[in-house]
Amino acid sequence: MASRSGSNRTAVDLKNGLVSRTIFVDHDIYQRELERIFATCWLFLGHESQIPKPGDYLTNYMGEDPVIVVRDGAGKIRVLLNSCRHRGMKVCRADGGNAQSFTCAFHGWTYGVDGALIAVPQHKDAYYGELDLTRHGLKEARVATYGGLIFGSWGEAAETLDAYLGELRWYFDVMLERLLGGMEVIAGQQRYTMAANWKIASENFAGDNYHLPHSHGSIFRLDMRQLNPVNPMQYKSMERFYNVATANGHGLCGICVGDERYEADLALARTMGPEIVDYVEASHARLKQRLGPRQAGIHALGFANMFPNFSFNDFSALRPIGLHLWHPRAPGKLESWQWCAVDRDAPAIIKEHARIDFTRVQAVSGVAAQDDTENFEQVTEATRGAVSRRLDFNYTMGVGHDGEIALDGYPGQYGRYYSEHCQRNFYRAWAQRMGVNGG
Numbered sequence: 001m002a003s004r005s006g007s008n009r010t011a012v013d014l015k016n017g018l019v020s021r022t023i024f025v026d027h028d029i030y031q032r033e034l035e036r037i038f039a040t041c042w043l044f045l046g047h048e049s050q051i052p053k054p055g056d057y058l059t060n061y062m063g064e065d066p067v068i069v070v071r072d073g074a075g076k077i078r079v080l081l082n083s084c085r086h087r088g089m090k091v092c093r094a095d096g097g098n099a100q101s102f103t104c105a106f107h108g109w110t111y112g113v114d115g116a117l118i119a120v121p122q123h124k125d126a127y128y129g130e131l132d133l134t135r136h137g138l139k140e141a142r143v144a145t146y147g148g149l150i151f152g153s154w155g156e157a158a159e160t161l162d163a164y165l166g167e168l169r170w171y172f173d174v175m176l177e178r179l180l181g182g183m184e185v186i187a188g189q190q191r192y193t194m195a196a197n198w199k200i201a202s203e204n205f206a207g208d209n210y211h212l213p214h215s216h217g218s219i220f221r222l223d224m225r226q227l228n229p230v231n232p233m234q235y236k237s238m239e240r241f242y243n244v245a246t247a248n249g250h251g252l253c254g255i256c257v258g259d260e261r262y263e264a265d266l267a268l269a270r271t272m273g274p275e276i277v278d279y280v281e282a283s284h285a286r287l288k289q290r291l292g293p294r295q296a297g298i299h300a301l302g303f304a305n306m307f308p309n310f311s312f313n314d315f316s317a318l319r320p321i322g323l324h325l326w327h328p329r330a331p332g333k334l335e336s337w338q339w340c341a342v343d344r345d346a347p348a349i350i351k352e353h354a355r356i357d358f359t360r361v362q363a364v365s366g367v368a369a370q371d372d373t374e375n376f377e378q379v380t381e382a383t384r385g386a387v388s389r390r391l392d393f394n395y396t397m398g399v400g401h402d403g404e405i406a407l408d409g410y411p412g413q414y415g416r417y418y419s420e421h422c423q424r425n426f427y428r429a430w431a432q433r434m435g436v437n438g439g
Helices: 025-035 125-129 160-166 169-176 198-207 217-221 260-270 276-289 292-299 348-361 368-382 421-434
Strands: 018-020 043-047 057-060 065-071 077-083 094-099 101-103 110-112 117-119 140-146 147-151 183-185 190-194 241-244 252-253 302-306 311-312 321-330 333-343 393-396 413-416
Touching: 025 311, 025 321, 025 421, 043 057, 043 183, 043 321, 065 147, 065 302, 077 147, 101 241, 125 160, 140 160, 140 169, 147 160, 160 169, 160 260, 169 241, 169 252, 169 276, 169 311, 190 368, 198 252, 198 302, 198 311, 198 321, 198 333, 198 421, 241 421, 252 421, 260 276, 276 348, 302 321, 333 368, 348 368, 413 421
Parallel strands: none
Antiparallel strands: 018 393, 043 147, 057 065, 057 094, 065 077, 077 140, 101 110, 110 117, 140 147, 183 333, 190 333, 241 252, 241 413, 252 302, 302 311, 311 321, 321 333
């Protein structure tokens, strides 16, 4: 995998801004991604508001491994591999609920919500009473939370979630601390399948503002509430907008540092009434008090991706927070899972608008998601051929200019609004995890 057939150049040549198309279609590379990325990185799995009580659970995936995210009897959050230790069948086949135990429908092995094997049918007759139940509990992943967001990892204990997030935590705090009552995930979820490679979706959220006026140009001409009320298409200037790359492959798009998003929120709030103005002012005051003027000046993040496959939208205190997972299913297949989140203490009208805006724009039938799906699928389709895969994807935008923008007190590597330094940062992390020389 170190080099492409017929070429002495590496699969990820970041010095020249080139990435081989092979990494998006090769089955062996995909299997190595499952082992070296999805079995080692910290992966987003849900939010504490989705499992508030002991026994509450939801099911998810870490790569292609199914997991149960459950709050045990003592209130501890656990992430359990959803695979019976007898024949491997899923022991939980529901999307979520409340349970005291999980029983495999194949042979009846039963596990507690802490993952311990607690019952085996015919234990005395079939196993002579000799099967050691304590050795056959469900495999358990490491668990950590940040601001109520739940993450799991199969990786080495040495890498903590805080270390993995790194400078991204500074930006997460803007989104999380602005919420007066904390984050609340609205009940329900949307899932749909794409004939696309997971990396194409993830890197799009990590750094691709370049596609917005072309792929999503119609959105900014529609007579509708804008999901992103602060954007260069309406401001007619890109000078106040930045992309930010942080260590471990994380990237953020459309960061503003001078109260632009707060001022836009206030203007929108004045059209909705004094209660909404009070709410926006209180949210911003909370940011100033808890985080200081720099983070308060950002107010909301734009869109972003936490490496490898957790993307999120946070454009405004008056808009939904979109949580997106790009689950890998094959080199040319992914499942999009997405949730709408709000401030628990937001006025009811904001929550209702958030639900509608999320459905209208970035959900399965939304105008932006349909654009993105078509892009991701056609990129993948046009890359599978024998000739196509000999070529590179071009990430040369801004090569040689990294580090030219320095904003004192703002973590991460800042770049222009139109730049591909965040995508190069994404593939640098990918190459390091995969054991490839990233150039």
